[in-house]
Amino acid sequence: MFSNELLRGLKKWRGSRRVTLRQIIDKLNDRCLFLRREGLYFVNQFLSAHLYSKYSHPKRRRPERAKLRAMSPRSITLALLAFPLFLTAAPAPTVATVAEAQAFMDRAEAELLKLGTLLQRAGWVQETYITDDTELLSASENEKLIARTTELIDEARRFESLNLPADLKRKFLLLKLSLTMPAPKDAKLREELTQVAASLDSSYGKGKYCPGGGKEPCLGIDDLDERLAKSRNTKDILNYWTGWHKVGAPMRTRYARFVELSNQGARELGFADTGALWRAGYDMTPEQFSAELERVWKEVEPLYKELHTYVRHKLIQKYGAEAERTDGMIPAHLLGNMWAQEWGNVYDLVAPPQAPPAYDIGEILQQRKTTPKQTVQFGEGFFKSLGLQTLPDTFWQRSMLTRPADRDVVCHASAWQVDLDRDVRLKVCLHGTTDDFITVHHELGHIYYYLAYRTQPFLFRSGANDGFHEAIGDAIALSITPEYLQKIGLIKTIPPPAADLPLLLRTALDKVAFLPFGLMIDKWRWEVFSGQVKPADYNKAWWQLREQYQGVAPPVDRSEADFDPGAKYHIPDNTPYVRYFLARIYQFQFYRAMCRAAGYTGPLNRCSVYGSKAAGDKLEAMLAMGQSKPWPEAMKRMTGDDRIDASAMMEYFQPLLTWLKEQNKGEKAGWTVAANPMKAH
Ligand SMILES: [Zn+2]
Numbered sequence: 001m002f003s004n005e006l007l008r009g010l011k012k013w014r015g016s017r018r019v020t021l022r023q024i025i026d027k028l029n030d031r032c033l034f035l036r037r038e039g040l041y042f043v044n045q046f047l048s049a050h051l052y053s054k055y056s057h058p059k060r061r062r063p064e065r066a067k068l069r070a071m072s073p074r075s076i077t078l079a080l081l082a083f084p085l086f087l088t089a090a091p092a093p094t095v096a097t098v099a100e101a102q103a104f105m106d107r108a109e110a111e112l113l114k115l116g117t118l119l120q121r122a123g124w125v126q127e128t129y130i131t132d133d134t135e136l137l138s139a140s141e142n143e144k145l146i147a148r149t150t151e152l153i154d155e156a157r158r159f160e161s162l163n164l165p166a167d168l169k170r171k172f173l174l175l176k177l178s179l180t181m182p183a184p185k186d187a188k189l190r191e192e193l194t195q196v197a198a199s200l201d202s203s204y205g206k207g208k209y210c211p212g213g214g215k216e217p218c219l220g221i222d223d224l225d226e227r228l229a230k231s232r233n234t235k236d237i238l239n240y241w242t243g244w245h246k247v248g249a250p251m252r253t254r255y256a257r258f259v260e261l262s263n264q265g266a267r268e269l270g271f272a273d274t275g276a277l278w279r280a281g282y283d284m285t286p287e288q289f290s291a292e293l294e295r296v297w298k299e300v301e302p303l304y305k306e307l308h309t310y311v312r313h314k315l316i317q318k319y320g321a322e323a324e325r326t327d328g329m330i331p332a333h334l335l336g337n338m339w340a341q342e343w344g345n346v347y348d349l350v351a352p353p354q355a356p357p358a359y360d361i362g363e364i365l366q367q368r369k370t371t372p373k374q375t376v377q378f379g380e381g382f383f384k385s386l387g388l389q390t391l392p393d394t395f396w397q398r399s400m401l402t403r404p405a406d407r408d409v410v411c412h413a414s415a416w417q418v419d420l421d422r423d424v425r426l427k428v429c430l431h432g433t434t435d436d437f438i439t440v441h442h443e444l445g446h447i448y449y450y451l452a453y454r455t456q457p458f459l460f461r462s463g464a465n466d467g468f469h470e471a472i473g474d475a476i477a478l479s480i481t482p483e484y485l486q487k488i489g490l491i492k493t494i495p496p497p498a499a500d501l502p503l504l505l506r507t508a509l510d511k512v513a514f515l516p517f518g519l520m521i522d523k524w525r526w527e528v529f530s531g532q533v534k535p536a537d538y539n540k541a542w543w544q545l546r547e548q549y550q551g552v553a554p555p556v557d558r559s560e561a562d563f564d565p566g567a568k569y570h571i572p573d574n575t576p577y578v579r580y581f582l583a584r585i586y587q588f589q590f591y592r593a594m595c596r597a598a599g600y601t602g603p604l605n606r607c608s609v610y611g612s613k614a615a616g617d618k619l620e621a622m623l624a625m626g627q628s629k630p631w632p633e634a635m636k637r638m639t640g641d642d643r644i645d646a647s648a649m650m651e652y653f654q655p656l657l658t659w660l661k662e663q664n665k666g667e668k669a670g671w672t673v674a675a676n677p678m679k680a681h
Contacts, residue, residue: 098168101159105171108152109458113420115145116458120418128400128427130408149178167628171459174627177281181574182265182274193261196254200572203251209243211236221247221569225338229345234322234334238555241333248566255566256535258574259528266529275529278522278576282465283630290526292644293519293578296585297549299646300515303653306660307512308551309669311335311343314350325681328671329553332546339568340552341517343509350509352502352659359482359491362434372401372430378488379440382476383448386609386616391447392422403429413439415446420461421454438477445473453626462627464634467582472623474583475590478652484608497655500605504656511584512653516549518581523549524565525577539564543677551671558678585646586635592648593639594618604652 119141126138156172164172181197183190210218211227219227221244228240262274271277272286279286312330315323323334336345365375373396380391398418403411411429418425424447430436449472453461463469482494524545527533533541539558542565546552558564565571592604598612609615622638632642639645650657 127410184264204572207247248563251566252563273529275526331555332552333555343513379444387613399426415443417450442473445476452623456626460628464631466579470583471586474587479608481608520545521577588648
């Protein structure tokens, strides 16, 4: 009964392969990411949010030089042998009482808190002082926590049929849902699943392509994606794209087996399939959840279509016939990202002629010789202006704000709650750039969420659902406006609203362009897990969805000999994805709710809630709920609305939408999906 995150934790710690930083970063980008909480190798996503609290920053960053070292292969065997031991303890068929269930849960929470804290401490040391020893110590804590959690989930089955009070019932559900890869009870099948999952992950990790044939070095996905992002030579771009996508083909059979085994585990837990289990974490039925997503997609689709039309036109101007298709779709390799999921890397090709922003935060910080601590204090100042508390002294004593000169560390920004209480920390390597300034505000969003829900029972110390934590950090970062910068004395004059357009476009290339991709990944997986899509149609179904939602088409013919889903990290890695879609919509809802509370009435993209106690009250009331109530209640507490709603995002981008429509006059908007979605032209 262990989750994929558990396995991933083991695998990565245990050195079944080396993890490249690009994989981590890719993964963090989509989550922290976005549940990017799912930090470095793994762990914090591994037991839902509860057992390991760390969120990293969603923004794409350059790969760091720090090394992640391979670990002793001997320990893999130990871990695999260890699992069946816990699993033989099948629950005795005695009649349980509500009082027993309560006592069981109290003990379980106390125990998990203790083990989780030990793991966090080991994880912190490991990431801020990378050595073989710290990796092994951290792996060891990880293993203990996994083992105990596995037992507890199994023991909890005794209480399944009881009529429990709502809070207690919720805790049992949260415990059970911490398995994103449910495994069958049968020990042999369980072991097979472990191995298949590990080998898929490993195939991705070891994936290489040699773009220059034998003459140049072979590259992994981090280098290939970077080259694809920077190159403006279509022959090279196509070479990187097709080369990397070869990584999927050998995974196909194993992926099909993985789906079978994981589904069996889900059925044994009482779910229709693994996809249904994933959707059970949203306080509604899987069908309702799917329908809600479709509703929201329809709200943002007009904006996406205008952006698509505009970018397509610019790409055709740049690349000519190679970018043009009669059906209006964009060839998937030309958008500056291996998966065409975010398009910010082609900003230079689509930028409007307006003047660049009148200020550069990074330059200003450097001129003023702002120290890393002062940069973080700007962030703290933002939250204090909302009436939130001062950060604990230990935050300043224990955080890592710059790269140490004498040792390897993981520099990727992340926010920690080491004791699931007041011991919160930031780990980041600041250089005084604009990105750093935004990162600090974002990460402190996670920190203040931790501090607000720390008095909740252990299992409720988490975001209201897995889209909330990231959305909070991003909502705060949206408040970094010229007006805010003027108030804190970083700039003197506020540029006119017309100067906002380049920034809005740049933001949309990442946040809006991502939406259909964020949606289709799990749409594909839900269909695969439910059996609606059979292995013989894996690739066809993948491209059908990409074309339908994203309007992008394969640059070369594809077939069922390929397995393009395998070329996207989260598929072989088995990380649920729809949370990233949710976070991108929620952040604008949260932001608008705070702006309204602050009494702001201007254009939404110019709103900063800096200095508003009323906005802070709204924010804190929701943060303090943690995961104690169904997420619609948390949403309602802050926004007055109990559902996901894209109208705030649409309002934010309204000036851009107007401008795009103007630019797109005479262009045929949208696209038609090809009869054969795997055909290039
Ligand atoms: Zn984050």
